[in-house]
Amino acid sequence: MQNRLETLESILERLRVSIKKNGLKNSKQREEIISVLYKNRTHLSPEEIANEIKVKDKNTSISSIYRILNFLEKEKFITTLETDKSGKRYEIAAKEHHDHIICLECGDIQEFVDTAIEEQQIKIATNSGCKLISHDMRLFVVCAKCQERNRV
Amino acid sequence: MQNRLETLESILERLRVSIKKNGLKNSKQREEIISVLYKNRTHLSPEEIANEIKVKDKNTSISSIYRILNFLEKEKFITTLETDKSGKRYEIAAKEHHDHIICLECGDIQEFVDTAIEEQQIKIATNSGCKLISHDMRLFVVCAKCQERNRV
DNA sequence: GTATCTGCAAATGCTTTGCACACCC
DNA sequence: GGGTGTGCAAAGCATTTGCAGATAC
Numbered sequence: 013m014q015n016r017l018e019t020l021e022s023i024l025e026r027l028r029v030s031i032k033k034n035g036l037k038n039s040k041q042r043e044e045i046i047s048v049l050y051k052n053r054t055h056l057s058p059e060e061i062a063n064e065i066k067v068k069d070k071n072t073s074i075s076s077i078y079r080i081l082n083f084l085e086k087e088k089f090i091t092t093l094e095t096d097k098s099g100k101r102y103e104i105a106a107k108e109h110h111d112h113i114i115c116l117e118c119g120d121i122q123e124f125v126d127t128a129i130e131e132q133q134i135k136i137a138t139n140s141g142c143k144l145i146s147h148d149m150r151l152f153v154v155c156a157k158c159q160e161r162n163r164v
Numbered sequence: 165m166q167n168r169l170e171t172l173e174s175i176l177e178r179l180r181v182s183i184k185k186n187g188l189k190n191s192k193q194r195e196e197i198i199s200v201l202y203k204n205r206t207h208l209s210p211e212e213i214a215n216e217i218k219v220k221d222k223n224t225s226i227s228s229i230y231r232i233l234n235f236l237e238k239e240k241f242i243t244t245l246e247t248d249k250s251g252k253r254y255e256i257a258a259k260e261h262h263d264h265i266i267c268l269e270c271g272d273i274q275e276f277v278d279t280a281i282e283e284q285q286i287k288i289a290t291n292s293g294c295k296l297i298s299h300d301m302r303l304f305v306v307c308a309k310c311q312e313r314n315r316v
Numbered sequence: 317g318t319a320t321c322t323g324c325a326a327a328t329g330c331t332t333t334g335c336a337c338a339c340c341c
Numbered sequence: 342g343g344g345t346g347t348g349c350a351a352a353g354c355a356t357t358t359g360c361a362g363a364t365a366c
Contacts, residue, residue: 147303187345221349335349
């Protein structure tokens with residue numbers, strides 16, 4: 013996991029600005045979700061996020077979680093990752109851009125950045141006359157631990 | 165689109181072997197789906213495939229299409245691609261491995277291979293002690309045509 | 317006070333499954 | 342003839358939406 017580039021308080025500050033900009037009102041839940049994702053060092057599913065929030069607020073509904081996650085993604089406070097067919101997972105965006113290594117056996121996720129590949133991607137897009145907006149790269153592997161386990 | 169590496173007849177031959185190996189029986193539909201994907205030069209959704217097949221066979225059901233697509237993917241006759249939230253698209257696997265450039269505006273899909281990136285991916289996985297099984301890279305762009313259209 | 321936010325339940329959309337009949341070997 | 346394939350309708354599952362009450366400004 014990469015270092016976080018920003019304090020939680022600083023993110024929440026940006027969130028409040030973004031809320032004003034969009035003519036919306038403050039809500040505890042939006043900040044809660046940001047906090048949960050900031051404090052957690054893993055990629056969480058909407059349901060996992062809901063469960064964490066329900067510890068404090070029993071009544072929280074999964075539909076609000078989805079609504080807020082969509083807003084936070086649109087505003088680039090969080091990013092999504094699909095590790096398998098079970099749905100999306102979310103992580104805080106306040107980290108350097110990175111791609112993912114996903115273990116097909118245990119589901120473990122590692123992160124990495126490779127500037128050589130990043131540069132090459134821009135070249136590839138440009139050579140086709142395209143403007144690169146974003147990319148997405150997932151390496152599906154068997155991780156060291158799972159290889160070890162299989163060997164036994 | 166890359167060159168196809170194999171004739172349709174040769175693929176169907178392999179399909180028949182695979183069917184025997186799995187203790188299954190021949191069916192016109194499996195061959196039909198392979199043919200549709202072979203002849204089509206685009207990535208098709210299950211529904212689009214169903215529509216093409218319904219031209220010949222009105223009664224074809226979407227559930228059979230899904231069942232067969234899952235089988236064909238498991239047996240590596242076809243591969244999947246998710247271009248957006250609308251679901252999976254399928255293409256024939258009888259092409260060289262490649263990755264995809266997806267236009268965010270018109271949905272157009274281009275294919276490419278970059279050996280430098282492929283090699284780098286193996287290095288990245290190996291450096292983390294992982295065994296690379298497969299990967300997946302999507303470049304999301306605005307294609308030349310859409311840039312042109314936006315300029316007007 | 318008015319507009320947004322929330323929880324709940326219902327709806328949606330893609331995909332899978334159960335079942336009865338059709339078909340292949 | 343016994344097992345597999347198919348169409349149909351129903352079920353599943355993640356996600357979205359409509360609505361009425363709650364809350365923020």
